Amino acid sequence: xxxxxALQRSAVSEKENSKALxxxxxxxxxxxxxxxxMMRQAGRYxxxxxxxxxxxxxxxxxxxxxxxxxxxxxxxxxxxxxAAIVFSxxxxxxxxxxMALELTDAGPVLPQPLREARAVEALREFDPEKETxxxxxxxxxxxxxxxxxxxxLGFAAAPWTLACYMVEGQTKSGFAATxxxxxxxxxxxxxxxxxxxxxxxxxxxxxxAAGAAAVQLFDTWAGELSRDDYExxxxxxxxxxLAELSAPDDVPVIYYSKASRHLLRALPRSGADVLSVDxxxxxxxxxxxxxxxxxxxxxxxxCVLLGPAEGVTAAAQRAIGQTGGVxxxxxxxxxxxPETPVENAQAFVRAAKSAADAV
Amino acid sequence: xxxxxALQRSAVSEKENSKALxxxxxxxxxxxxxxxxMMRQAGRYxxxxxxxxxxxxxxxxxxxxxxxxxxxxxxxxxxxxxAAIVFSxxxxxxxxxxMALELTDAGPVLPQPLREARAVEALREFDPEKETxxxxxxxxxxxxxxxxxxxxLGFAAAPWTLACYMVEGQTKSGFAATxxxxxxxxxxxxxxxxxxxxxxxxxxxxxxAAGAAAVQLFDTWAGELSRDDYExxxxxxxxxxLAELSAPDDVPVIYYSKASRHLLRALPRSGADVLSVDxxxxxxxxxxxxxxxxxxxxxxxxCVLLGPAEGVTAAAQRAIGQTGGVxxxxxxxxxxxPETPVENAQAFVRAAKSAADAV
Numbered sequence: 001x002x003x004x005x006a007l008q009r010s011a012v013s014e015k016e017n018s019k020a021l022x023x024x025x026x027x028x029x030x031x032x033x034x035x036x037x038m039m040r041q042a043g044r045y046x047x048x049x050x051x052x053x054x055x056x057x058x059x060x061x062x063x064x065x066x067x068x069x070x071x072x073x074x075x076x077x078x079x080x081x082x083a084a085i086v087f088s089x090x091x092x093x094x095x096x097x098x099m100a101l102e103l104t105d106a107g108p109v110l111p112q113p114l115r116e117a118r119a120v121e122a123l124r125e126f127d128p129e130k131e132t133x134x135x136x137x138x139x140x141x142x143x144x145x146x147x148x149x150x151x152x153l154g155f156a157a158a159p160w161t162l163a164c165y166m167v168e169g170q171t172k173s174g175f176a177a178t179x180x181x182x183x184x185x186x187x188x189x190x191x192x193x194x195x196x197x198x199x200x201x202x203x204x205x206x207x208x209a210a211g212a213a214a215v216q217l218f219d220t221w222a223g224e225l226s227r228d229d230y231e232x233x234x235x236x237x238x239x240x241x242l243a244e245l246s247a248p249d250d251v252p253v254i255y256y257s258k259a260s261r262h263l264l265r266a267l268p269r270s271g272a273d274v275l276s277v278d279x280x281x282x283x284x285x286x287x288x289x290x291x292x293x294x295x296x297x298x299x300x301x302x303c304v305l306l307g308p309a310e311g312v313t314a315a316a317q318r319a320i321g322q323t324g325g326v327x328x329x330x331x332x333x334x335x336x337x338p339e340t341p342v343e344n345a346q347a348f349v350r351a352a353k354s355a356a357d358a359v
Numbered sequence: 360x361x362x363x364x365a366l367q368r369s370a371v372s373e374k375e376n377s378k379a380l381x382x383x384x385x386x387x388x389x390x391x392x393x394x395x396x397m398m399r400q401a402g403r404y405x406x407x408x409x410x411x412x413x414x415x416x417x418x419x420x421x422x423x424x425x426x427x428x429x430x431x432x433x434x435x436x437x438x439x440x441x442a443a444i445v446f447s448x449x450x451x452x453x454x455x456x457x458m459a460l461e462l463t464d465a466g467p468v469l470p471q472p473l474r475e476a477r478a479v480e481a482l483r484e485f486d487p488e489k490e491t492x493x494x495x496x497x498x499x500x501x502x503x504x505x506x507x508x509x510x511x512l513g514f515a516a517a518p519w520t521l522a523c524y525m526v527e528g529q530t531k532s533g534f535a536a537t538x539x540x541x542x543x544x545x546x547x548x549x550x551x552x553x554x555x556x557x558x559x560x561x562x563x564x565x566x567x568a569a570g571a572a573a574v575q576l577f578d579t580w581a582g583e584l585s586r587d588d589y590e591x592x593x594x595x596x597x598x599x600x601l602a603e604l605s606a607p608d609d610v611p612v613i614y615y616s617k618a619s620r621h622l623l624r625a626l627p628r629s630g631a632d633v634l635s636v637d638x639x640x641x642x643x644x645x646x647x648x649x650x651x652x653x654x655x656x657x658x659x660x661x662c663v664l665l666g667p668a669e670g671v672t673a674a675a676q677r678a679i680g681q682t683g684g685v686x687x688x689x690x691x692x693x694x695x696x697p698e699t700p701v702e703n704a705q706a707f708v709r710a711a712k713s714a715a716d717a718v
Contacts (some may be wrong), residue, residue, distance in 0.1 A: 183666025263622035307542025
């Protein structure tokens with residue numbers, strides 16, 4: 001990539017080493033300043049991303065390491081974030097397991113949703129280095145470009161969230177089909193979650209082997225469940241992923257859940273090193289309830305970045321203030337929105353970098 | 360209505376008087392058994408409702424008191440619920456305020472969403488007895504049909520939730536346009552909320568005058584906000600509705616919010632007599648935190664009714680067990696789903712009626 005040497009210089013010239021900062025925060029340590037990145041930071045709000053997407057479909061970018069590396073680097077260059085998450089989609093493993101996948105502008109669609117035990121049995125436990133080799137190549141490429149001072153993040157959907165997409169076929173308010181399976185055919189859902197958990201552990205292990213410095217599990221739809229159902233279905237599946245993944249001590253696992261205030265007491269039992277939460281969880285309250293050893297990531301509402309830049313700075317500072325900047329990775333509570341002004345994304349990152357004095 | 364005399368007899372023959380039960384629970388009292396009804400109980404899961412909707416559009420039914428009364432009575436006859444909510448839609452006031460409204464099968468659509476201060480100023484503060492007379496006539500008709508032993512429930516959207524529809528134009532995940540107004544033009548959103556609050560107070564007052572024994576405010580999208588933003592925008596608007604409504608002491612106000620666990624401590628400050636919550640709030644925990652004087656309504660996940668009937672009974676019993684049946688109206692956490700088997704809706708109601716022995 002043509003900009004890589006400039007990038008390396010800029011990373012080195014920073015007082016802080018992003019990777020060291022990031023991993024220290026994940027370990028639950030106080031850091032000179034909070035590290036910062038944004039979910040979906042390689043995305044439509046960036047003109048250079050839109051330029052690539054004009055010529056290539058979303059899936060094409062995912063499956064072409066050169067393109068995936070390029071768009072993953074764009075927010076590092078443009079915003080100076082402290083981590084580069086590899087460009088991919090949480091539904092890539094669904095496709096590798098044998099389901100047809102379309103990524104439309106209105107969101108992902110699985111045209112043959114999974115509804116029966118037989119369909120669960122037919123899902124393939126694929127070999128990630130073979131069937132999703134493009135992703136491992138992208139991670140290897142990114143790690144090469146970024147060198148030793150900038151972490152590459154790998155990721156996957158948590159089993160419950162991937163199961164929701166597989167059973168619904170698309171994002172559906174209420175997730176009635178998946179919950180119908182939960183209540184009417186719990187053993188089918190459990191078999192599905194266990195299969196996804198096995199596949200996901202192997203998939204994340206391959207990403208770590210390829211060079212991911214940390215991995216994030218996205219449990220976007222965990223908050224749809226009551227605490228009882230979460231503890232009976234979604235949580236054990238996350239625990240299974242972490243147990244089978246058995247990540248090296250220096251590779252932290254981040255567990256993201258949305259709208260999960262009612263699950264707060266259960267989330268640490270996931271076993272993850274970092275809990276990534278949204279604006280519905282007050283970081284100060286989470287810290288008080290969970291203790292200083294649970295690192296936190298989040299939690300600004302991405303809609304704040306649609307308002308004035310001063311509001312963005314204030315919201316970022318408020319989030320940092322709630323943790324005192326200890327064991328905290330500044331992030332949004334959900335993916336950055338396509339209509340976000342780039343200046344506001346920059347203001348968000350700047351707030352973390354200039355909060356060093358305040359903390 | 361041809362079935363009304365049979366209905367009256369059956370209500371009288373019940374050991375308990377539904378209206379007395381319902382109002383006692385709202386007042387925070389222990390009752391011989393929990394009263395029960397279901398949000399969206401006049402709906403597509405009932406064949407007799409579908410028969411009427413084959414001949415009439417949703418808005419036609421809303422605006423034709425004879426039809427609205429008929430569909431409102433259907434769940435009373437079929438299920439034996441303890442309250443009849445008048446058939447209407449939370450967007451009816453948006454139309455009466457001057458916005459075009461279409462109710463499609465995919466949900467409500469306001470084809471000219473409201474984005475600017477000028478559009479807020481142009482909204483009319485309508486006279487409910489004139490411009491929504493059909494609703495008042497429906498309530499009068501229902502009250503006449505049901506007599507003194509069955510409560511008629513009126514309702515409206517809470518201001519924040521109605522504002523979400525008005526600004527988005529439809530249900531949109533994330534409500535970015537409304538939140539953009541909140542962050543970028545807070546004075547415009549505040550003017551909108553205050554105007555809706557004034558209109559809503561008058562609208563509910565008219566429903567009470569027409570014979571509503573209780574009224575419910577639906578704040579379906581309250582849970583989208585952080586607690587700070589909820590307390591700064593949505594909550595004051597609800598408080599304004601209740602202050603201006605100044606409901607008679609014997610007409611309780613029920614305040615529904617979805618996915619609002621993170622708002623739990625703020626909800627009682629709404630001033631409502633009853634808090635209606637979903638499966639993300641444990642009723643036992645809510646009771647412990649809010650005290651026995653806050654009546655609770657809810658909270659079974661409507662998806663439970665897509666599973667086996669025994670699961671429905673168990674979930675209803677669990678909810679009742681969490682409050683000990685004190686100051687509790689059994690309900691769902693959101694509207695009953697169109698694909699719900701009628702037997703499961705009946706099992707839900709039966710669970711309340713047969714829990715008398717257990718409590």
